[in-house]
Amino acid sequence: MWRTICRVAMLAGGICAGIPALCQAQSPPYPTRLITLVVPFVPGGATDLIARIVAQHLGKELGQSVIVENRPGASGIVGTGAVAKSPPDGYTLVLGSADTIVINPHLHKELPFDSLTDLAPIALLADAPEFIVASASLPASNLREFIELARAKPGGFNYGSPGVGTVPHLAGARFARMIGTEMVHVPFSGSAAAMTEVGSGSVQMTISTKASADSFVQTGRVKFLAIASPRRLDSLPDIPTTAEAGLPGYEIANWWGIFAPQGTRPDIIALLNSSLRMTFDDPENAALLTRLGIVPVKSTVQEFAERIRLDDQRWKEIVAESGVHLD
Numbered sequence: 001m002w003r004t005i006c007r008v009a010m011l012a013g014g015i016c017a018g019i020p021a022l023c024q025a026q027s028p029p030y031p032t033r034l035i036t037l038v039v040p041f042v043p044g045g046a047t048d049l050i051a052r053i054v055a056q057h058l059g060k061e062l063g064q065s066v067i068v069e070n071r072p073g074a075s076g077i078v079g080t081g082a083v084a085k086s087p088p089d090g091y092t093l094v095l096g097s098a099d100t101i102v103i104n105p106h107l108h109k110e111l112p113f114d115s116l117t118d119l120a121p122i123a124l125l126a127d128a129p130e131f132i133v134a135s136a137s138l139p140a141s142n143l144r145e146f147i148e149l150a151r152a153k154p155g156g157f158n159y160g161s162p163g164v165g166t167v168p169h170l171a172g173a174r175f176a177r178m179i180g181t182e183m184v185h186v187p188f189s190g191s192a193a194a195m196t197e198v199g200s201g202s203v204q205m206t207i208s209t210k211a212s213a214d215s216f217v218q219t220g221r222v223k224f225l226a227i228a229s230p231r232r233l234d235s236l237p238d239i240p241t242t243a244e245a246g247l248p249g250y251e252i253a254n255w256w257g258i259f260a261p262q263g264t265r266p267d268i269i270a271l272l273n274s275s276l277r278m279t280f281d282d283p284e285n286a287a288l289l290t291r292l293g294i295v296p297v298k299s300t301v302q303e304f305a306e307r308i309r310l311d312d313q314r315w316k317e318i319v320a321e322s323g324v325h326l327d
Contacts, residue, residue: 031091040094055067080115084114088120097256099167106315125296126295127294158204173324192212195208209292255297279296
């Protein structure tokens with residue numbers, strides 16, 4: 001009788017679960033329809049680019065259409081919150097980043113969702129280490145010389161950012177604290193505007209990704225002093241890490257990963273993780289990220305969850321130090 005029951009269940013797609021349940025019916029198949037990947041920012045930029053690569057790859061892997069839906073607003077809060085409140089069925093996902101998942105909650109006293117409890121991490125996809133970028137007109141050829149100049153003029157040096165509460169703003173505040181001097185924050189309306197002023201010499205430095213600074217470096221208006229990462233970037237092997245350049249412990253990076261609403265079935269999360277881990281195995285996709293200074297990452301669900309936990313604590317400290325609140 002036991003063998004007959006299990007045979008019938010297995011033929012029907014069930015899995016034998018043992019006494020007392022005897023056999024457990026298989027979960028409904030997934031996916032059977034279109035999947036939406038929400039980008040909580042406007043089209044264009046690194047987040048949107050990564051999302052479109054992911055959507056194309058995931059669609060091929062799963063045999064279903066995956067569309068990208070841009071839902072910008074409130075520094076990523078609108079789109080991320082919409083996914084957090086969506087049905088946990090695996091058909092609505094969000095491309096989250098360090099700023100939307102672990103920074104926004106510490107900048108805003110009240111959010112319509114909790115990114116750590118309302119969203120389930122699926123896979124970390126990419127890291128974007130930040131660089132310390134200085135005006136080429138400064139008489140400093142390396143980070144140590146720049147720090148000496150800044151310390152010699154407390155309050156006389158400033159740093160630009162794409163806006164209040166952005167990664168470069170918070171990272172610049174931590175930089176000033178770590179080198180033990182005062183620096184003035186100058187917010188702009190975007191990375192390009194901030195980089196333009198650093199290039200002109202009216203602003204002494206900024207914290208930036210390779211993608212945002214590259215064209216200004218190529219024209220000789222700004223220079224990379226160090227990468228705020230534990231290892232050098234393969235595409236810029238001559239740029240030292242902050243530890244090598246004389247500022248150990250200063251590490252800043254943004255990252256991107258896929259999330260689903262909390263409560264999504266574990267088998268769906270496992271399937272998505274397995275599929276997403278291969279996103280940048282394609283040489284063309286990997287090369288595109290490399291040109292932007294973005295490092296592809298493969299992670300398990302548990303590794304991604306631990307990265308989020310550690311980064312949440314670190315950014316909580318950085319935001320507290322800065323005294324910045326956006327409510």
